[in-house]
Amino acid sequence: MAVIETQGLSKSYQSPLKEPGVRGAIKHLFKPEHKDIVAVSDVNLSIEAGESVAYVGPNGAGKSTTIKMLTGILLPSGGDIRVNGLHPYRERMRSSKKIGVVFGQRTQLWWDIPVIESFTLLRDIYEVPEKTYRDNLAYFTEMLGLGEFLGQSARRLSLGQRMRADLAVALMHNPSIAFLDEPTIGLDVAVKERIREFLKQVNRERGVTIMLTSHDLGDIEDVCRRFIIIDMGRIIYDGSIQGLLDKYVRERSIRVTASARIDEAATVRAMPAGVRVAKATDREATIVFDRFKYTAKSVLEVIMKSVDVVDFQLDEPDIEDVVKNVYEGRLELPARNGS
Amino acid sequence: MKAGWSYLPGTGVEEPPMLELKKYLRHIQCAIQETMAYRVSYFVNIISQFVTYIVIFFLWKAIYTAGPVLGGMAWSDMQGYLLISLFASALISGSSEFRVSRSIWTGNIAVELVRPVDYQRANFAITVGNGIAEGVLVAAIGVVFAVLIGFSTSPGHAITWFYFILAMLFSFTIKFLLVYIFGLFSFWTTGSMGLAWIRKGLTDFFSGALIPLSFFPGWLQNIANLLPFRGIVFVPGTIFIEQMPDNQILVSLALDLVWIVALWYLAKLIWHFAMRKVTIHGG
Numbered sequence: 356m357a358v359i360e361t362q363g364l365s366k367s368y369q370s371p372l373k374e375p376g377v378r379g380a381i382k383h384l385f386k387p388e389h390k391d392i393v394a395v396s397d398v399n400l401s402i403e404a405g406e407s408v409a410y411v412g413p414n415g416a417g418k419s420t421t422i423k424m425l426t427g428i429l430l431p432s433g434g435d436i437r438v439n440g441l442h443p444y445r446e447r448m449r450s451s452k453k454i455g456v457v458f459g460q461r462t463q464l465w466w467d468i469p470v471i472e473s474f475t476l477l478r479d480i481y482e483v484p485e486k487t488y489r490d491n492l493a494y495f496t497e498m499l500g501l502g503e504f505l506g507q508s509a510r511r512l513s514l515g516q517r518m519r520a521d522l523a524v525a526l527m528h529n530p531s532i533a534f535l536d537e538p539t540i541g542l543d544v545a546v547k548e549r550i551r552e553f554l555k556q557v558n559r560e561r562g563v564t565i566m567l568t569s570h571d572l573g574d575i576e577d578v579c580r581r582f583i584i585i586d587m588g589r590i591i592y593d594g595s596i597q598g599l600l601d602k603y604v605r606e607r608s609i610r611v612t613a614s615a616r617i618d619e620a621a622t623v624r625a626m627p628a629g630v631r632v633a634k635a636t637d638r639e640a641t642i643v644f645d646r647f648k649y650t651a652k653s654v655l656e657v658i659m660k661s662v663d664v665v666d667f668q669l670d671e672p673d674i675e676d677v678v679k680n681v682y683e684g685r686l687e688l689p690a691r692n693g694s
Numbered sequence: 695m696k697a698g699w700s701y702l703p704g705t706g707v708e709e710p711p712m713l714e715l716k717k718y719l720r721h722i723q724c725a726i727q728e729t730m731a732y733r734v735s736y737f738v739n740i741i742s743q744f745v746t747y748i749v750i751f752f753l754w755k756a757i758y759t760a761g762p763v764l765g766g767m768a769w770s771d772m773q774g775y776l777l778i779s780l781f782a783s784a785l786i787s788g789s790s791e792f793r794v795s796r797s798i799w800t801g802n803i804a805v806e807l808v809r810p811v812d813y814q815r816a817n818f819a820i821t822v823g824n825g826i827a828e829g830v831l832v833a834a835i836g837v838v839f840a841v842l843i844g845f846s847t848s849p850g851h852a853i854t855w856f857y858f859i860l861a862m863l864f865s866f867t868i869k870f871l872l873v874y875i876f877g878l879f880s881f882w883t884t885g886s887m888g889l890a891w892i893r894k895g896l897t898d899f900f901s902g903a904l905i906p907l908s909f910f911p912g913w914l915q916n917i918a919n920l921l922p923f924r925g926i927v928f929v930p931g932t933i934f935i936e937q938m939p940d941n942q943i944l945v946s947l948a949l950d951l952v953w954i955v956a957l958w959y960l961a962k963l964i965w966h967f968a969m970r971k972v973t974i975h976g977g
Contacts, residue, residue: 428807448810456808463805467731479720480809
């Protein structure tokens with residue numbers, strides 16, 4: 356059953372158009388002009404219960420706007436939207452009970468009172484039965500190491516502590532879906548690792564559907580199995596991470612180091628069609644080949660015939676490069692790709 | 695399509711009232727703790743209100759050298775009125791004034807909206823919490839002040855006390871709604887200071903906080919009587935000093951109630967439009 360479903364989901368809003376300087380400000384005061392900004396356009400999503408989905412895109416691509424529509428904070432300007440079968444905005448009270456949300460840049464914790472008091476407030480807000488609350492609190496305290504700071508006010512927490520507490524808050528009421536908007540932003544490696552482990556476990560053992568946005572591809576590769584790329588408000592890829600690599604990373608490279616100077620011209624001549632020498636300096640060369648046509652072994656064998664190889668290194672296809680290319684608009688992905 | 699779609703979004707109550715109530719009671723409790731957490735600003739805030747009122751008190755004392763009864767009020771009446779004015783003004787102070795606009799302006803409103811809570815009710819509950827925490831102290835200071843100036847008159851009848859307490863509850867609710875509504879305007883503006891000053895100016899003047907409405911010329915009194923502000927200070931103040939005839943008390947309280955209902959739904963309507971038109975700030 357699809358727990359998240361959107362069809363033709365769109366959001367546009369008006370942004371004030373101001374000319375620079377005081378003159379512009381005064382002009383805007385008396386004759387305000389606006390331009391329409393399309394944040395999200397024709398987004399179709401269908402996410403099944405128990406999936407773990409990464410929602411990726413450059414800054415301003417429409418990620419947060421989509422998340423805000425799915426969590427009932429923003430009213431879509433067009434299209435259909437269903438979360439757990441409910442309209443998240445029109446049926447906000449009911450819908451919000453079944454979802455958990457973390458906005459990495461903000462906190463749900465009450466700033467000036469002990470963390471544990473925020474927990475009890477949220478327990479009452481979500482009407483969590485006492486036993487569920489106690490079990491979850493024990494579980495989260497152990498998994499996320501909350502014990503050391505439950506009695507402190509949120510104001511005193513480090514970013515990593517705050518984020519862990521916010522994750523616990525988001526999942527305290529056993530939501531079926533967790534929306535995580537940049538849950539590891541600004542965190543150190545150890546805390547990131549801990550949060551990823553936690554998310555994987557929650558997804559695997561509790562069956563919580565996870566939809567997360569992040570600029571850290573480590574998060575994504577580690578936690579998510581499905582990958583949705585949005586750019587300029589449109590979805591440009593939706594499928595597995597492996598699928599993305601298979602489709603858009605055809606090339607692989609081998610870097611070889613030789614015992615003597617490499618004769619570049621001779622090496623190039625020796626290569627079969629479709630294999631090229633990308634870079635050659637004195638005793639090093641990088642050979643690029645189509646990984647669907649040749650294996651690393653076959654290419655290496657050809658090289659070794661003409662060059663005395665002392666060392667070599669095989670570069671793995673890198674998701675980071677693909678995404679970077681997408682962000683920079685260097686990779687033409689066909690619009691709306693099936694998985 | 696569900697029938698429930700016709701209600702204003704995010705406002706529908708779909709649960710047993712007791713559970714509903716528990717949520718908001720917990721909000722009140724947290725807000726009390728929050729107010730206490732800022733011990734220094736808690737005291738500074740109240741003392742600053744108090745100092746303002748000492749100034750106003752001596753100003754009026756000087757005015758009363760002109761005669762024993764002004765605008766139908768004796769000096770002892772005026773003292774009682776000013777005490778109530780201080781109390782009513784101190785109940786909703788700084789932190790409550792800017793809560794909504796701050797939350798809109800920083801975009802933090804997003805996290806408040808992902809919870810199954812009615813925003814308006816939650817805000818009311820928090821303001822009640824802050825008001826309880828501050829009210830206790832303000833009342834204590836007020837009593838000390840009253841003793842210092844040798845003021846000891848208080849309503850003689852139980853029924854007057856009943857009307858007065860009711861009027862104070864209405865006063866608090868009206869002031870909350872005005873603060874809340876002006877806060878919501880921050881969805882359309884880029885600053886909230888200006889709005890807050892406008893609201894404060896209107897409230898101070900038309901509520902009778904600085905000058906009792908009975909001192910106004912007739913035409914201005916008529917205008918003030920048509921506005922919700924009078925319920926904030928003038929109504930509880932004149933009930934307390936027993937300057938309001940019984941039949942007028944009932945009319946005034948009924949009017950307060952009408953304003954509360956009207957403002958409550960006006961706030962919901964503004965909210966409704968704000969959410970349609972406006973985006974949430976920040977990423």
